[in-house]
Amino acid sequence: MIRSVRTSDAEAICTIYNHFVNHTVVTFEEDPVTTAEMENRIKEISMRFPYIVLELDGTIKGYAYATTWKTRASYRFSVETTVYLEPGTEGNxxxxxxYSHLIDLLKQxxxxxxxxxxxxxxxxxIRLHEKCGFRYLGKFSEVGYKFNIWVDVGYWELIL
Incomplete structure (x- = not known):
């Protein structure tokens, strides 16, 4: 079931997200996020943009949301999106x-x-973004530094 996020989902979202904080360069955040901080993020983001979760048998298995791309007024029709899945649930x-549900909400x-x-x-x-219709734009080389390595960031875009 895909539904809108609730602040009560913050702990489950932290469990998923903090795995990536602690073990990967998928996020450039370096310190685990507390449940209280995640509650604040959920409230702030979901006031303006879609923030959804995938729940199976009462357990949050993933989440996705959109947020501001840039703060200048002319960017108001553009968003950056995020999707995370519980480790081990990939490929299902x-x-x-x-992402499809999030994109439908953004169209609305x-x-x-x-x-x-x-x-x-x-x-x-990359496969997920391209399957959803995003096209590759380019990359910034070595813009992130985590776990003693430089990390490139690629950008994909979907025009609705």
């Missing part, structure tokens, strides 16, 4: 289901441009 179509909000930034390499995320 959950990411595609979440008259969003024009959807941008996905992906730390490289990340073949699963």
């Amino acid at each position: 179509g959950y990411g595609f289901a979440l 909000q008259n969003i024009h441009s959807v941008i996905g930034g992906i730390s490289l390499p990340n073949h699963a995320s």
Whole structure:
């Protein structure tokens, strides 16, 4: 079941997200996020943009949301999107289901441009974005530094 996020989902979302914080360069955040901080993020983001979760048998298995791309007024029809799945649930179509649902919600909000930034390499995320219709725009080399390595970030775009 895909539904809108609730602040009560913050702990489950932290469990998923903090795995990536602690073990990967998928996110450039370096310190685990507390449940209280995640509740604040959920409230702030979901006031303006879609923030959804995938729930199976009462357990959050993934989440996706859109957020501001840039703060200048002319960017108001563009968003950056994020999707995370519980480790071990990849390859079951959950990411595609979440992203497709998120994109449908963004269309309803008259969003024009959807941008996905992906730390490289990340073949699963690239496949997901391209399956959802995003096209590769280019990359910034060595813009992130985590776990003592420089990380490139690629950008994909979907025009709605």
